[in-house]
Amino acid sequence: MSVDEKIAALAQRISKLRDSVETEEATKNAFIMPFIGALG
Numbered sequence: 001m002s003v004d005e006k007i008a009a010l011a012q013r014i015s016k017l018r019d020s021v022e023t024e025e026a027t028k029n030a031f032i033m034p035f036i037g038a039l040g
Contacts, residue, residue: 006038 001009014031021030 003038003040007035010034010038 017030021027
């Protein structure tokens with residue numbers, strides 16, 4: 001899976017989960033860490 005594909009998949013995940021993530025820690029685990037992982 002290329003970086004572009006990983007970022008696109010993460011964008012879809014964010015659009016689905018953004019209303020349910022309420023804390024800073026949940027934001028980090030759901031969005032930030034996967035983004036950093038996708039960048040390698």
